[in-house]
Amino acid sequence: MSEFEFYLPVEVVFGAGCVSKVGQIARRFGFKALIITGKKSTKENGALDRVLDSLRKAGVGEVLVFDGIETNPTDKLVNEASQMAVREKVDFIIGLGGGSALDTAKAVSIVSSNEGYAWDYVNYPEGPRLIPFLNRPVICIPTTAGTGSEVNRYSVISNPIRREKLVISHSLNYPRVAIVDPELTVSMNPRLTAITGIDAFMHALESFTNRAYNPLADELAIRSAKIIKDWLPVAIEEPQNLKAREMMSYAAMLAGIAIDKKRVALIHAMEHPVSAHYPHVIHGEGLAALAPAVTEFNHRGNPEKYGLFAEALGYPRKAFKAVDVVIDLLQKVNLRVSLKSLGVRRESIEKLAEDVCLLSWNSFHLNPVEPSQEDIYRLYNRAYEGF
Ligand SMILES: [Fe+2]
Secondary structure, three states: OOOOOOOOOOEEEEOOOHHHHHHHHHHHHOOEEEEEEEOOHHHHOOHHHHHHHHHHHHOOOEEEEEEEEOOOOEHHHHHHHHHHHHHOOOOEEEEEEOHHHHHHHHHHHHHOOOOOOHHHHOOOOOOOOOOOOOOOOEEEEEOOOOOOHHHOOEEEEEEOOOOEEEEEEOHHHOOOEEEEOHHHHOOOOHHHHHHHHHHHHHHHHHHHHOOOOOHHHHHHHHHHHHHHHHHHHHHHHOOOOHHHHHHHHHHHHHHHHHHHHHOOOHHHHHHHHHHHHOOOOOHHHHHHHHHHHHHHHHHHHOHHHHHHHHHHOOOOOOOOHHHHHHHHHHHHOOOOOOOOOOOOOHHHHHHHHHHHHHHHHHHHHHOOOOOOHHHHHHHHHHHHHOO
16 A cells, blocks of 8 residues: 555544534534525525524524525635625624635635635646635534535635636635535425536545545445435435435545545536536536546546446446446436527637646646546547437
């Protein structure tokens, strides 16, 4: 075994109903909270009230709510919420919602505690413009099972003016606590369940098969993929099935840790320009459109890992069977989509391919097969009509 490292400074509290502990946990961080959440769902499904109630009971004196989060959060939104955090001198931040709310909460922690703006901290291949040296405590409470943001150092942020989607990745961007309560995911509709679950699956697939080395992260990734294959269809069929929801929350968390250690690969690198140029596209849908073609391209570059992946999910131990694994699961969860069906225009493919090379070239060496711009252009075209 070669040398590897594993650092995870996030306290995890996991279990049905555990959101009621947020007040007691939050007390150690101070008395003034900023909750970052979406416009609707956490109000409608009662999650926000449960958090507010718990904070009040624990004596957290003041709670502000920033509820402007939508899918594909922007740098502008992070800046606005950060200004609020500074102006109001909040002690800590709670991210409540899907990946967008959690990513924003983490980014606000950085931006509100250092100089500059959100876009100064995103990772261009040449590095970010500024390096943070402080943060505010963040508690992440996911209401979907997909992103894994509650346990890792990433915040994915879009810049609509530059039409770029980039990642803040820094050890100060870890939340202090992840409160993972599967009950909060029960109100997700079947489509959102599928889209977010497929995101987690792609985290497992990409981290397991890329060229980074971390056997401990591999254990988490493969376990996560197995759980998702077995339980995502159940969570979609039976939204109220708490066992299925628990397994999905658990799997999303495992995959979220796996990508923290091993990163992702070309499916994610190609998805980001898609939702940067087409902000209505949800991350998981974009991944679903790209995954079959990219997996077909990638599997030859790491046959051993793709073979193991296929075998772990009940297929013959052959690298090319991983393509079937992906297609079969997408079929089962009703996400066999094409870029065309998501509203991507064919004329933009050249620009998308250019952006992948411009913004992600520094991760190409981690991909199972190192792609050229021509390869990427070809893969977008294959995913355009549907693979
Ligand atoms: Fe993702």
